[in-house]
Amino acid sequence: MRDDQAGKVARNASVIDFSMIEDAVGYRLRRAQLSVFQDFNEAFSAKGLRPTDFAVLMLLTRNQGAKQSEVAEALGIQRANFVAIVDGLENKGFVARRKSEVDRRVQSLHITEQGLAYLDDLMPIWQEHEERLLAKLGGKAARDQLIGLLKRLYD
Amino acid sequence: MRDDQAGKVARNASVIDFSMIEDAVGYRLRRAQLSVFQDFNEAFSAKGLRPTDFAVLMLLTRNQGAKQSEVAEALGIQRANFVAIVDGLENKGFVARRKSEVDRRVQSLHITEQGLAYLDDLMPIWQEHEERLLAKLGGKAARDQLIGLLKRLYD
């Protein structure tokens, strides 16, 4: 078997033939998402904020008092796993839980004044992140096109 | 504070105002990728195959004898974490490690005859998966457009 040799000859150090999977939708989605999340994490690492934390704060600005399980489902997170996320945001003082008076089983979530101020502080970082993506994509038209296509895969 | 009440009134049971993040590229990428991977996993669960395993087998068909660390890097997986993946494929008899005669540090990876037969068996499932995505996207033109945009985010 001379596969080793044949491979060595046909391929130089780090060139792999990708033709079989480079156009697989799932593969491309994974790589793109990893790249975008890495950019996000590098931008927000100093703030100790993860994408999900940011999404929760953003959501609450327009959904004050939303049910905890409602927010979790909206973000595709199981309610059991969402508890620790809210715990973290609550410990930092950015989110407050209040027992609903209508149904004492539910916790309604509120972004605090401190949380809003924090978001204000974060918005420029967020904008810069989105603008880096915009530059890579080649403009708003391309971005809107991408969003539209992604929505067809999940909405 | 009547946030609970105000929220309750403005929003019915499970309707959350998403306007703040619905057009965030990273959020849309994550949801789309989760949806696509879920479809993949449901299709392949009976075969006990994960997306990464499939990608490795696909890659090896055109890169017989490739270095283990080369394949890992091509797929964006760290070499330390790639060991267990190759172990699994080797235990199933789909991949073989052979010590390179040129550099005895490197393991060159080969897909076996059994691995090729397995892939043949899997291809219809793969095709159906890609066609379900194609249907969601609305045709090949849309798919190619999406792939092109994703490549701009990472290539």
Next chain:
DNA sequence: TATTGTTATACTCTATAACTATA
């Protein structure tokens, strides 16, 4: 000294079951 594969380890994310308090 540097690199490849490997082991060990830790941390995050995700999935499931079961408990509690309320309804």
Next chain:
DNA sequence: TATAGTTATAGAGTATAACAATA
């Protein structure tokens, strides 16, 4: 009985450090 939040736990995926064999 059913539901919201919670706890505990197990499984993936990922990141880092260190080691042996080899270059």
